Amino acid sequence: MFAVIQTGGKQYKVSEGDTLKVEKLELEVGSKIKFDVLLTSDNGVIVAGNPVVKGVVCTAEVVAQGKGDKIVVYKYKPKKNYRRKQGHRQPFTQIKILEIK
Numbered sequence: 001m002f003a004v005i006q007t008g009g010k011q012y013k014v015s016e017g018d019t020l021k022v023e024k025l026e027l028e029v030g031s032k033i034k035f036d037v038l039l040t041s042d043n044g045v046i047v048a049g050n051p052v053v054k055g056v057v058c059t060a061e062v063v064a065q066g067k068g069d070k071i072v073v074y075k076y077k078p079k080k081n082y083r084r085k086q087g088h089r090q091p092f093t094q095i096k097i098l099e100i101k
Contacts, residue, residue: 021068033062037049062095065093067090
């Protein structure tokens with residue numbers, strides 16, 4: 001069984017027991033969150049919602065909060081001695097899917 005959930009403007013295909021990194025959620029580690037399900041499949045039977053599937057909820061637990069790897073943003077203009085270097089680390093929330101029902 002799998003489901004498609006939406007969080008942070010992105011959609012994720014998840015199954016029970018999956019661990020994934022999503023855009024930062026303002027929750028404490030160990031707290032639980034419920035996601036609406038956009039699409040679900042159980043034994044080959046696919047049910048698509050409009051926009052969500054009624055009566056189906058995906059429950060997840062927050063495992064960790066963190067920051068991703070650093071990326072370097074470098075701007076320059078040729079022949080003008082203009083250079084700007086900036087780093088960025090995107091915050092994320094790591095969640096574990098507990099159940100889909």
